[in-house]
Amino acid sequence: MTEFVDFAHRLADAARHETLPRFRTALAVDNKEDDAFDPVTDADREAERAIRALIESEQPEHGILGEEFGLHLPGAYHRWVLDPIDGTRSFICGAPTWTTLIALEAQEQPALGIIDQPYIGERWCGTPQGTTFTHAGSVRVARTSGCTRLAEARISTTDPRSLAYFSKAEGAAFDRLAAVCKLARFSMDAYAYALLAVGQLDLVVESGLAHYDYAALAPVVMGAGGVISNWSGERFDASAGGHLLAAATPELHAAARAVLAGA
Amino acid sequence: MTEFVDFAHRLADAARHETLPRFRTALAVDNKEDDAFDPVTDADREAERAIRALIESEQPEHGILGEEFGLHLPGAYHRWVLDPIDGTRSFICGAPTWTTLIALEAQEQPALGIIDQPYIGERWCGTPQGTTFTHAGSVRVARTSGCTRLAEARISTTDPRSLAYFSKAEGAAFDRLAAVCKLARFSMDAYAYALLAVGQLDLVVESGLAHYDYAALAPVVMGAGGVISNWSGERFDASAGGHLLAAATPELHAAARAVLAGA
Numbered sequence: 001m002t003e004f005v006d007f008a009h010r011l012a013d014a015a016r017h018e019t020l021p022r023f024r025t026a027l028a029v030d031n032k033e034d035d036a037f038d039p040v041t042d043a044d045r046e047a048e049r050a051i052r053a054l055i056e057s058e059q060p061e062h063g064i065l066g067e068e069f070g071l072h073l074p075g076a077y078h079r080w081v082l083d084p085i086d087g088t089r090s091f092i093c094g095a096p097t098w099t100t101l102i103a104l105e106a107q108e109q110p111a112l113g114i115i116d117q118p119y120i121g122e123r124w125c126g127t128p129q130g131t132t133f134t135h136a137g138s139v140r141v142a143r144t145s146g147c148t149r150l151a152e153a154r155i156s157t158t159d160p161r162s163l164a165y166f167s168k169a170e171g172a173a174f175d176r177l178a179a180v181c182k183l184a185r186f187s188m189d190a191y192a193y194a195l196l197a198v199g200q201l202d203l204v205v206e207s208g209l210a211h212y213d214y215a216a217l218a219p220v221v222m223g224a225g226g227v228i229s230n231w232s233g234e235r236f237d238a239s240a241g242g243h244l245l246a247a248a249t250p251e252l253h254a255a256a257r258a259v260l261a262g263a
Numbered sequence: 264m265t266e267f268v269d270f271a272h273r274l275a276d277a278a279r280h281e282t283l284p285r286f287r288t289a290l291a292v293d294n295k296e297d298d299a300f301d302p303v304t305d306a307d308r309e310a311e312r313a314i315r316a317l318i319e320s321e322q323p324e325h326g327i328l329g330e331e332f333g334l335h336l337p338g339a340y341h342r343w344v345l346d347p348i349d350g351t352r353s354f355i356c357g358a359p360t361w362t363t364l365i366a367l368e369a370q371e372q373p374a375l376g377i378i379d380q381p382y383i384g385e386r387w388c389g390t391p392q393g394t395t396f397t398h399a400g401s402v403r404v405a406r407t408s409g410c411t412r413l414a415e416a417r418i419s420t421t422d423p424r425s426l427a428y429f430s431k432a433e434g435a436a437f438d439r440l441a442a443v444c445k446l447a448r449f450s451m452d453a454y455a456y457a458l459l460a461v462g463q464l465d466l467v468v469e470s471g472l473a474h475y476d477y478a479a480l481a482p483v484v485m486g487a488g489g490v491i492s493n494w495s496g497e498r499f500d501a502s503a504g505g506h507l508l509a510a511a512t513p514e515l516h517a518a519a520r521a522v523l524a525g526a
Contacts (some may be wrong), residue, residue: 089448092446093417093446093448093464094458094462094463095360095448095451095458095463096383097358097359120359120382154355159447159449183352183355184422185356186422186450187450195356195358198357199357200287200356200357200358201356
């Protein structure tokens with residue numbers, strides 16, 4: 001995958017060029033569905049257009065799956081998976097924890113992931129060779145914390161009370177787990193996985209995630225030494241609840257799985 | 264108060280010098296109380312020490328009330344009110360939404376407030392003459408949004424489910440209000456009031472706040488054109504529940520008060 005790392009950074013730069021000038025300005029917000037609030041901004045659409053244009057011009061054999069404009073070249077060996085603005089609610093509120101997610105899959109397996117926060121100027125890039133964290137021009141290796149005990153774990157999820165993400169039973173399972181952790185923080189979307197990768201959070205638990213949410217997170221978390229799976233320790237499946245459990249260490253991952261399962 | 268604005272900025276700079284190098288490093292965390300998790304970091308203590316040293320040397324007749332080291336010169340006309348790290352849980356999780364709060368009171372009335380976020384490099388400074396927002400070297404006037412309707416309002420609170428802040432009845436009142444707003448975000452502590460001041464959030468509702476939480480927020484919110492009070496529209500009182508309701512406009516403030524009261 002290393003041959004595509006520089007290209008992936010250029011895709012993130014192109015997205016940033018569309019998102020950042022629109023952040024903290026008056027926004028045009030549409031609703032995708034009548035019955036659910038799901039904001040889509042100009043920034044979302046224009047960033048995905050900019051990324052797609054670069055891929056189609058420079059890697060014309062690569063497939064693309066994007067949140068805004070769907071699937072391109074479904075049978076391609078390489079496929080880019082895009083969420084131009086993850087955390088649109090944070091974007092709309094001016095919170096600096098929205099991100100751009102860019103993943104490259106090889107034969108449908110996540111192999112490269114970028115989590116980019118343009119306003120702060122932070123970028124995480126994960127591959128099987130490791131995860132890097134770039135901030136203010138300096139690059140360092142990202143590593144998860146060594147946390148193995150729930151009582152010492154800092155846990156995060158986006159919103160356990162929102163039925164858009166969690167069923168009542170899933171919310172109760174999260175509450176059970178959070179109650180035995182050291183502290184909990186909310187509303188950070190994919191940024192929470194980025195904090196896990198630099199050892200600042202120890203557990204992230206979510207439900208209702210889509211494929212384009214997950215694809216970039218796995219390489220970043222695994223490249224930093226973390227563990228990521230569904231709530232049962234198996235492979236993430238967006239069609240089976242979109243459950244995601246990321247942990248700093250295998251021991252912490254196993255302990256969290258047991259509590260989520262009600263054991 | 265304008266004579267003290269430059270000095271207040273220097274206090275924030277001194278705090279930043281202590282907090283920023285300790286952010287996203289391994290932290291020494293103590294518990295203030297055995298039965299509640301209340302992290303206090305070296306950064307918290309050292310930042311307050313640095314601010315106090317500057318005040319005591321350059322404004323020796325001014326009083327000081329700080330979260331970490333208590334009250335100095337209780338009868339002074341001018342009093343600085345300090346919360347060196349608001350959002351210690353965010354700080355511990357690496358989230359970029361902790362802030363340093365510095366207020367100056369004249370005869371116990373808040374008259375100047377600074378909300379500083381050193382990692383991003385953002386600073387809000389409010390006085391009766393207005394609120395400024397500084398980011399990446401550029402300064403602009405901060406103004407709240409013109410939002411007057413709950414259905415269009417972006418609302419925030421730190422954690423309505425934590426009994427450290429909200430009683431069950433207070434949590435239910437928040438839920439009632441959030442349910443009629445456009446969207447809700449959590450876990451931002453004082454940073455939410457800063458986003459209100461630049462028109463990115465429209466309502467912030469909290470309970471259980473202390474005097475050192477509140478003192479810097481009022482000048483920033485009011486200087487930007489917003490309204491801030493307890494949940495009944497009266498003056499904030501830390502000894503009576505520490506309820507705080509900040510809104511972009513008087514109309515929105517009145518509408519939110521009515522829902523919180525159960526009307």
